[in-house]
Amino acid sequence: MRMEHNYHVPVMLKECIEALAIKPAGVYVDVTFGGGGHSRAILDCLGKDGVLIAFDQDPDAQQNKIEDPRFIFVDQNFGYLKNNLRLLGYQKVDGILADLGVSSHQFNEPARGFSTRFEADLDMRMDKQRPLTAAVVLNTYAEDKLHKIFGIYGEVKNAKSLAKTVATSRMEKPILTLADFKKVIAAHIPKGKENKYMAQVFQALRIEVNAEIAVLEDFLTQTADVLNPGGRLVVMSYHSLEDRPVKNFLAKGKFRGEVEKDFFGNEQKPLQAINRKAIIADTDELAKNSRARSAKLRIGEKL
Structure with a gap:
């Protein structure tokens, strides 16, 4: 069954394919297969000897297999x-594409619990086999840890008071659904900024549930x-926590601190950035696909 057209509209498809500089007989990896839009475009550029390996932990994505x-x-x-490529017999590849974040399909499936639009259990797992859900985070994490998650991953301004309210409220009744959560934190949601605030809080929970930053690094x-x-x-990333x-x-070969140099002052890093500034979607794409608004595309080349 092919459902990619409804599953997810690829962002900056042309730019991504051009950035890969595809060799017809090369080996390429799409680590965020989703609806398969980027993968199909890569295959269109490959010759008969080319190979495309696609990764996706979401069982829903398997319906789009090519x-x-x-x-x-x-x-x-x-x-x-790395381990999976070696299991398949590939030590080296010619290009890797990652379209980070949550797919349109995941946002649009109420049962997944990613969206603030639908009443659902607080889940947010990209891999349904993982035991940690958003409900587990809200009901078991210490108050100071919740404060850190809301503040760092969601950049929520009243993270401390929000964490205190959650920790206090769950003592009376577990917070299991979106309705439960909204009721508990209602007093903390700024008037006129409800959607933005909830999006920030949900982003924080989702990043924690899926260990997104650690996995990305x-x-x-x-x-x-x-x-x-x-x-x-x-x-391609969709918020500063991913882009950073x-x-x-790409700039330093590391995530914190300054780039390391050898005795002669040469920078020691495995890749070089092809574009100094992130590539963003053009006006035509922005008009057609709202998800492209926050997208930033970065390209690196192995030295």
Whole structure:
């Protein structure tokens, strides 16, 4: 069953494909397969000897698998990139594409609990096999840890008072659904900014549930090991918490601190940034796809 057209509209598709600089006989990896839009475009550029390996931990994405002898699907989180490539017999690849964040399909499926638009259980797992849900976070995490999550991952201004309210309220009744949560935090939601505030809080919970930042940093480190010299890393992010580690890794080869240099002053980093500034969607795409508004595309090349 093919459902990619309704599943997710690829953002900056043309820019992503151009950034990969695809060789017809190369080996490429799409680590966020989703609806398969980017993957199909990559396959269109490959010759008969080319290979595309796609990763996705979401079982819903498997419905979009591509029937093509050049296509290999891996039912795994991209944090396991290197091990899975080696299991398939690929030590090195020529390009890697990552379209970070949540797909339109995941936002539009009420049962997944990603969206503030639908009443649902507080889940937010991209991998349904993981035991940690948003409800578990809200009902078991210590108040100071909730404060940190809301403040750092959601950039919520009243993170401390929000965490205190959650920790106090759950003692009387567990917070299990969106309705439960909204009722508990109603007094903290700024008037006229309800949607933005809830989006920030949900972003914080989602990042914690899926360990998104830790997984991203682990993935980026692995790309340096598996890319061939001249191979491209193309990453599209949708908020500063994702974009920052990508930008730092391409610029410095690390996520914190300054770039390391050898005795002669040469920078020691595995990739170089192709574009100094992030690429953003053009006006035509912005008019057609609202999700493109926050997208930032960065390109790195293995030295």
